[in-house]
Amino acid sequence: xxIYWKVAILLNFFVYTSKxxxxxxxxxxxRNNFLRYYKSDYDSALIIAQRLHEHSRFLDDKILMSxxxxxxxxxxxxxxxxxxxxxxxxxxxxxxxxxxxxxMYVYNSLGLLYYEWGKYSSALDHLYKSYDLRLIQGNNEExxxxxxxxxxxxxxxxxxxxxxxxxxxxxxxxxxxxxxQLALLNMSLCYTGMHHLDSAQSMLTRLRNTCKPxxxxxxxxxxxxxxxxVQEERENPDSAIYYYNxxxxxxxxxxxxxxxxxxxxxxxxxxxxxxxGLALSFLDSSQFILxxxxxxxxxxINYKLYSKIYSSLGSFEASLRSFNKYDSLREIFYGYExxxxxxxxxxQQIEKSRTEELGRQEDEIRSKxxxxxxxxxxxxIVLTVSFVLYRSNRFRKRANRQIxxxxxxxxxxxxxxxxxxxxxxxxxxxxxxxxxxNTPLGAIQGLIQPVNDHFAFVxxxxxxxxxxxxxxxxxxxxxxxxxxxxxxxxxxTQAKRVARKALNESLSEFGIQASKPTIEYLLDIGxxxxxxxxxxxxxxxxxxxxLKLIHSVVMHERGTQxxxxxxxxxxxxxxxxxxxxxxxxAEDIKEAIDLRENIDQVLVLLENEFKKGVxxxxxxxxxxxxxxxxxxxxxxxxxxxxxxxxxxxxGKGTVEVEIEETAxxxxxxxxxxxxGIKEEDKDKIFEAFYTTKKRGYGTGLGLNIVRKIVMNHxxxxxxxxxxxxxxxxxxxxxxx
Amino acid sequence: MAENKxxxxxxxxxxxxxxxxxxxxxxxxxEFEYELATNGQEGLEIVDELLKEGLDMLVTISDWLMxxxxxxxxxxxxxxxxxxxxxxxxxxxxxxxxxxxxxxxxNLYKVIYKPWSSDLMLKTIxxxxxxxYPS
Numbered sequence: 001x002x003i004y005w006k007v008a009i010l011l012n013f014f015v016y017t018s019k020x021x022x023x024x025x026x027x028x029x030x031r032n033n034f035l036r037y038y039k040s041d042y043d044s045a046l047i048i049a050q051r052l053h054e055h056s057r058f059l060d061d062k063i064l065m066s067x068x069x070x071x072x073x074x075x076x077x078x079x080x081x082x083x084x085x086x087x088x089x090x091x092x093x094x095x096x097x098x099x100x101x102x103x104m105y106v107y108n109s110l111g112l113l114y115y116e117w118g119k120y121s122s123a124l125d126h127l128y129k130s131y132d133l134r135l136i137q138g139n140n141e142e143x144x145x146x147x148x149x150x151x152x153x154x155x156x157x158x159x160x161x162x163x164x165x166x167x168x169x170x171x172x173x174x175x176x177x178x179x180x181q182l183a184l185l186n187m188s189l190c191y192t193g194m195h196h197l198d199s200a201q202s203m204l205t206r207l208r209n210t211c212k213p214x215x216x217x218x219x220x221x222x223x224x225x226x227x228x229x230v231q232e233e234r235e236n237p238d239s240a241i242y243y244y245n246x247x248x249x250x251x252x253x254x255x256x257x258x259x260x261x262x263x264x265x266x267x268x269x270x271x272x273x274x275x276x277g278l279a280l281s282f283l284d285s286s287q288f289i290l291x292x293x294x295x296x297x298x299x300x301i302n303y304k305l306y307s308k309i310y311s312s313l314g315s316f317e318a319s320l321r322s323f324n325k326y327d328s329l330r331e332i333f334y335g336y337e338x339x340x341x342x343x344x345x346x347x348q349q350i351e352k353s354r355t356e357e358l359g360r361q362e363d364e365i366r367s368k369x370x371x372x373x374x375x376x377x378x379x380x381i382v383l384t385v386s387f388v389l390y391r392s393n394r395f396r397k398r399a400n401r402q403i404x405x406x407x408x409x410x411x412x413x414x415x416x417x418x419x420x421x422x423x424x425x426x427x428x429x430x431x432x433x434x435x436x437x438n439t440p441l442g443a444i445q446g447l448i449q450p451v452n453d454h455f456a457f458v459x460x461x462x463x464x465x466x467x468x469x470x471x472x473x474x475x476x477x478x479x480x481x482x483x484x485x486x487x488x489x490x491x492x493t494q495a496k497r498v499a500r501k502a503l504n505e506s507l508s509e510f511g512i513q514a515s516k517p518t519i520e521y522l523l524d525i526g527x528x529x530x531x532x533x534x535x536x537x538x539x540x541x542x543x544x545x546x547l548k549l550i551h552s553v554v555m556h557e558r559g560t561q562x563x564x565x566x567x568x569x570x571x572x573x574x575x576x577x578x579x580x581x582x583x584x585x586a587e588d589i590k591e592a593i594d595l596r597e598n599i600d601q602v603l604v605l606l607e608n609e610f611k612k613g614v615x616x617x618x619x620x621x622x623x624x625x626x627x628x629x630x631x632x633x634x635x636x637x638x639x640x641x642x643x644x645x646x647x648x649x650x651g652k653g654t655v656e657v658e659i660e661e662t663a664x665x666x667x668x669x670x671x672x673x674x675x676g677i678k679e680e681d682k683d684k685i686f687e688a689f690y691t692t693k694k695r696g697y698g699t700g701l702g703l704n705i706v707r708k709i710v711m712n713h714x715x716x717x718x719x720x721x722x723x724x725x726x727x728x729x730x731x732x733x734x735x736x
Numbered sequence: 737m738a739e740n741k742x743x744x745x746x747x748x749x750x751x752x753x754x755x756x757x758x759x760x761x762x763x764x765x766x767e768f769e770y771e772l773a774t775n776g777q778e779g780l781e782i783v784d785e786l787l788k789e790g791l792d793m794l795v796t797i798s799d800w801l802m803x804x805x806x807x808x809x810x811x812x813x814x815x816x817x818x819x820x821x822x823x824x825x826x827x828x829x830x831x832x833x834x835x836x837x838x839x840x841x842x843n844l845y846k847v848i849y850k851p852w853s854s855d856l857m858l859k860t861i862x863x864x865x866x867x868x869y870p871s
Contacts, residue, residue: 442852445851
């Protein structure tokens, strides 16, 4: 169940911007346009925000710029692009200069962003900063809003009592009906979380009464959702279904995560009532929405439900498929759960450091009451402080231990994820590797026989092979054998065909009648020109037998050479595989590595990919300073980037690997001229679980892990597009 | 006049070309001419050359994964020129779709996987000749 808070941010725009008298009418009309779209059409809102941004830069007004940045951040947040939202909010913060009012809004925006992102401790930190600024201004409405948002964070980590308290304070401070309604709604949700269903119900009844005359559709839908939740807890499935339907109707076809959650709840209830068809159709709608938001938590919950429904319907195969998807997402999600646990512990710490400020804030509220209240509060604080002093030492120790244990667990989960991604990539490589190993194996097997045959023939000829050859020619023949045997087989089938014609011509030119086998022997040996030695040899009456002997010696030699070459190929392939699949060493263990060698090792694994119409261009410097790094981790980086580049080419094009060295750093660029990356994907490609590949072809983790590894090496990775080329630029400092 | 019979071998690994040639030459001796190519394009050039000179029988042994043109594409092109010749694929690995395509569109005779047995390959060639060139 999510809490409704959007109105809180809406107030920011209205209250503040209306105070300012803007002389520029363009700015005003743009802002009004933004306010018209920002709740319903995020794409249009973003475009207007961008124009506002341009306009504010034109006016060169820092505060206007800050506001525009704030709107940009807001739009990006709603489009699900948290990285960009954070970027613009931080810009807004920098531009807010000396305006505390603007600063407190931006802090609030940042806090809400981090809350949605699940970064609860950052959320709390920024919201408290906003709170402090509002405290100085002394505007109760503003204080009420930020207290509501702080409550949300506590609700997010399931500290319901704490959250409830904050919502109560928020309700006390506000005089607007929306503010009161929001507080009531959120309080009821806290009560539901604490299983105080009667209190939750009574809050909602109060809310319903205030809603009768005047209520926004979003509060209404959240209220129905909350009512349904209470009924569900009370095990009244029919009433719960009724309220969920009401909630969905009042959502006004707004497809957000809240809507998806309602649909999932409905599916679950219909499933319990054994209305499987209905349950499936609700679930399909929910899943459709969630795919857009890429929300692993709810996707995994849905897959689990799919699995249950299919198994009830007797489609066990479909059930197993869904369960596997659930299982894979669950592991990822498990990491998030751990993170939440950790954050909750961190919050406890922050909370302690804020005890003083909270005390101050409580003073503020109670000063409106009687002096008696103050005195009792004083005693309370004295008691609390002495209690805290007594317990704090033990508590801190325990909390620290818990934090380190949770961190350890989190790290294990992350390692498992990295290993999983590695194996997925390896799967793609294996078929190509099979060819690369089977080919040299076949060659060796095929070469053993001729090598043996040639050797046996030479042995058999030891006695009479050179019979009929004049003594003075013996040493000449030995020289020929030695020369052609040690010559590296410079293989070129085309050249060989040309050589056959040339040889035939020169044979007839010198008037030598050569048999067909003789010509074959000469060609095999690699004779292109008939020099004096060959002419002498060919004039011998038994030249065919003599040639066959030379041929066998040479071919024996060449066969063993070829075996050596292909055995080395297998060896390098196996060693590259070992490097790749080795479990990662602890990241802090690094060694000095030449990046050229590191990349070449990966290229060995990908060798067969470069045969299928994909060209590889390497431009390496002649010397390169080794840098301190973890070779296995880096080879994972190159493998992922190169596979992406190859896949983008769809069978035809060029991949370039370029290494550049400057005084301080080394840059590795991997370029391809393939299908490119869509503008809208550019900001997201490094995010976890984001993939543009067909389902089953990517885990959506590859580039995320790449970035993680590069950052562990204190490097940078950037995506650039230049004249039709997609470039991933990785930079490492030489003083790593 | 002697018949012009050719065995054409394609592989991008020279050691494979040498050993296949040795095996078939040991078996068939000078009954055949032996032509070697390291890629599909070169293979087709040889075939065109052979067709000009006049060709009575052709057996092709081709790898699948080669730079430029893959084995299945080469065999399909070859099939357009000489539909009746014996086509054998000798490969370390090929995806099943390509093989299916070669069977359908190039009338592929057999696939042999690397590392291979010389006896099996020679037997396959003999049977292929019997089937494609009955006399």
